[in-house]
Amino acid sequence: MTPSICCRCNEQIRHRAVCSLGKAYHPHHFTCTECGLVVDPRLFFAVDDDVVCGECYLGHHAARCSACRTPILERCFSAVGRKWHERCFRCVSCSKPLISSSFFDINGYLFCKKHFREQFSPRCAACGEPIEDRAVVALATKWHVECFRCFICRQRIITGGFRIHKGQPICLACCQPTTIALSPQNLCAL
Incomplete structure (x- = not known):
């Protein structure tokens, strides 16, 4: 059996050797490559094939959680x-776990689908609720399809266009001279 050579001092190890990472060390040379302190061979981390003590590993090498910024050891x-x-x-709004659900990342903050929509979806000009699906874009704003209604008769404006009266949508039927009284407040801007 050939004698072991310490990888730190290149001298023969006569009594007890610490063997780790494919290398042999004198017990007093099994030290952290960062702080130089002797490391317990049962409690160390290997970083780039070097010995690093627990304190240096936590301070310099352990991944940190994006939420709480503490080292991740599990x-x-x-x-x-x-x-x-x-x-x-978890969602920053409701703390719901997001591991097995849809989530949205906004500037490093995670949101569940419900709270993302509540906080970041466009709002309907009529009801003020978030618009999740299709929308009508009119008058420089968005509307739920079911909320886009004539300001006069309250019927949904579906097809055929509309006119604007005092900043509100008016269906073409309500703009016809035969269906509304001709008063200054009821005239459509054509």
């Missing part, structure tokens, strides 16, 4: 190029 969740503790991968 199972983590990776998404959108960042990592989270499983317990931190």
Whole structure:
């Protein structure tokens, strides 16, 4: 059996050797490559094939959670190029876990589908609720299809166009001279 050579001092190891990462060390040379302190061979981290103590690993190498910024030492969740503790991968509005559901990332903050729509979807000009599906774009704003109604008769404006009266949509039927009284407040801007 050939004698072991310490990888730190290149001298023969006569009594006890610490063997780790395919290398042999004198026990007093099994030190952290960052802080230089002797490391317990049972409690160390390997970084780039070097020995790193727990404190240096936590301070310089451990992945940090995108939510709480503490080191991740257990199972983590990776998404959108960042990592989270499983317990931190939640909607910022309701704290609902997002691991098995749809989520949206806005400036580093995670939202469940419901709260994303509530906070970031365009609002209907008539009812003020978020628009999730199709929308009518008219008068420089958006409307739910079912909310786009004539200001006079309250019927849905579906096809055929509309006119504008005092900034409100008016169906073409209400703009016809035979269907409305001709008073200054009822005239459509044609």
